[in-house]
Amino acid sequence: MNPHILIDNVGKVFHAAGRDMVALQGIDLAIPQGQFVCLLGPSGCGKSTLLNAVAGFAPPTSGRITAGGRLVTGPGPERGMVFQEYALFPWMTVADNIGFGLRIQGRSAAATAARVDELLAMLALADFRHRYPKDLSGGMRQRLAIARVLALDSPIMLMDEPFGALDALTRRNLQDELLRLWAALNKTILFVTHSIEEAIYLADRIVVMTYRPGTVKRDVLVDLPRLRDPADAAFNALKRELGQLVMEEQQRHHHDELRMAAVD
Numbered sequence: 001m002n003p004h005i006l007i008d009n010v011g012k013v014f015h016a017a018g019r020d021m022v023a024l025q026g027i028d029l030a031i032p033q034g035q036f037v038c039l040l041g042p043s044g045c046g047k048s049t050l051l052n053a054v055a056g057f058a059p060p061t062s063g064r065i066t067a068g069g070r071l072v073t074g075p076g077p078e079r080g081m082v083f084q085e086y087a088l089f090p091w092m093t094v095a096d097n098i099g100f101g102l103r104i105q106g107r108s109a110a111a112t113a114a115r116v117d118e119l120l121a122m123l124a125l126a127d128f129r130h131r132y133p134k135d136l137s138g139g140m141r142q143r144l145a146i147a148r149v150l151a152l153d154s155p156i157m158l159m160d161e162p163f164g165a166l167d168a169l170t171r172r173n174l175q176d177e178l179l180r181l182w183a184a185l186n187k188t189i190l191f192v193t194h195s196i197e198e199a200i201y202l203a204d205r206i207v208v209m210t211y212r213p214g215t216v217k218r219d220v221l222v223d224l225p226r227l228r229d230p231a232d233a234a235f236n237a238l239k240r241e242l243g244q245l246v247m248e249e250q251q252r253h254h255h256d257e258l259r260m261a262a263v264d
C-alpha cells in the first residue's frame with residue numbers, strides 16, 4: 001500500500017546571519033494511513049521544521065513530500081494543523097470558531113450548524129458554545145483547537161506540541177481524548193513532542209531526531225497495548241532507552257551552544 005505521507009530525502013537549509021544552517025538532512029519516512037507517529041527530540045533538532053514542511057507552510061530545500069499520493073506544494077485541506085498556541089479567533093465564540101473553516105469552504109448555514117453541533121458533542125464543548133476563547137481554560141482552548149481542525153475532516157492531523165502548555169492532569173485527559181478520536185476517526189497523525197513519556201503514551205511509532213543537522217536517529221515501533229500505563233515495566237524500559245538517545249542529542253545541543261558562545 002502507498003504511504004499516506006511520504007518524506008523522501010528531505011533537507012532544509014536556513015540562511016541566517018551570513019551562515020548556512022542545515023536544519024534537516026536526508027529525512028526518509030514512509031507513514032502508512034492511520035499510523036500515529038511522534039517526532040521526538042530536544043529543542044532545535046528540526047521537529048517543527050519538518051512538520052511545517054509536511055504542512056506546506058515552509059517547503060524543504062531538497063527532497064520531496066507527498067500526502068495521499070500528491071506532491072505537497074503548500075497547505076491543503078487533507079492536512080490539518082494544531083499548534084501549541086491554539087490559533088483561535090478571540091472575537092468569535094466557541095461555536096463560530098469551529099464553524100469558521102466550514103463557512104469559508106462554502107458549506108450552507110444548516111450543514112455548518114449540524115457539523116458544529118456534532119463537534120461540540122464530540123469534544124465535550126456543548127456547554128461552552130457561546131463562550132469566547134478568553135473565558136476558557138487552557139485545556140478547553142486546546143479542545144477547541146482540535147475541534148476546529150476536525151471540523152474540516154482532514155485525514156491527516158499535524159500537531160506541534162499541542163499539549164506542551166498544559167498542566168499534567170489536563171494533558172493526560174487530552175492525550176486520552178486524542179487517542180479516542182484517533183481510533184474512532186482513523187486519522188494519520190504526525191505529532192511533535194519533546195516529552196519521551198508523551199511519545200510512548202501516544203504513538204505507534206517514535207522517530208527520534210538528531211540535533212543539527214536534523215536526521216532520523218532511531219525509528220521505533222511501540223508495540224504496547226493501549227491505554228498504556230507509564231508505571232509498566234516495558235513502558236519504563238523503552239523510556240530509559242529513548243531517554244539515552246535524546247540525552248545524547250541534548251548534549252550535542254549544549255556543546256554547540258558553548259562553542260557558539262566562544263565564537264561570539
Ligand SMILES: Nc1ncnc2c1ncn2[C@@H]1O[C@H](COP(=O)(O)OP(=O)(O)OP(=O)(O)O)[C@@H](O)[C@H]1O
Nearest residue numbers: 014015016023042043044045046047048049050194
Ligand atoms: N526561519 C528560520 N531561520 C533560521 N533558522 C531557523 C528558522 N526556523 C528554525 N530555524 C533553526 O532550525 C533549527 C530547527 O528548528 P526547529 O524549530 O524545527 O526545532 P525543534 O526541534 O522544533 O525545536 P523546538 O522544540 O524548540 O521548537 C533550529 O536550530 C532553529 O534555530
